Amino acid sequence: MCEEYVESRIQRILRSLKDLEEDMESEGKNSAGDKYETGREMMSEEWNKLSSQLKEFKQQKDTLKLAKGREASKRIQLGCLVKTSASNYFLSIPAGKMELKNETFYAVGGNSPVARLLMGKTEGEEFEFNGIKNNILSVD
Numbered sequence: 001m002c003e004e005y006v007e008s009r010i011q012r013i014l015r016s017l018k019d020l021e022e023d024m025e026s027e028g029k030n031s032a033g034d035k036y037e038t039g040r041e042m043m044s045e046e047w048n049k050l051s052s053q054l055k056e057f058k059q060q061k062d063t064l065k066l067a068k069g070r071e072a073s074k075r076i077q078l079g080c081l082v083k084t085s086a087s088n089y090f091l092s093i094p095a096g097k098m099e100l101k102n103e104t105f106y107a108v109g110g111n112s113p114v115a116r117l118l119m120g121k122t123e124g125e126e127f128e129f130n131g132i133k134n135n136i137l138s139v140d
Helices: 002-030 034-068 113-118
Strands: 081-084 088-092 096-100 103-109 126-129 132-139
Parallel strands (some): 088 103
Antiparallel strands (some): 081 088, 096 103
16 A cells, blocks of 8 residues: 555656656757756756655655564554554554555554554553543554
8 A cells, every 4th residue: 555655656756857857958958048047957956856755755665665574563563554442553654544445544654653652562552642542452
């Protein structure tokens, strides 16, 4: 579920970088002067922004690989599906709301506030999030 999310983002960014590269090449052939320099600078800024986003999503892809390769454990760790009395979570990357087998899960990064509260806990334990007590119903 998260793999498709990350891969679609990576592909979208790669397409945007390719389009931008083509624009930069055609801009270089047709322009001169201050207007050319301003346009070039704007394209350069966009290139840097997209490159940064690409790096971030590649790091998320690596995090997903780590999460998939985790050892089975009853303790909550990166890669676990956690069902609680309030919500269900997939501790992996910050990908938001996901549907899995007709259930809603929130894919959250390991450094998110709720993930930090859940890490190391086991089924049956309680935790408090946003002032509300919750029970951990299952850990997969």
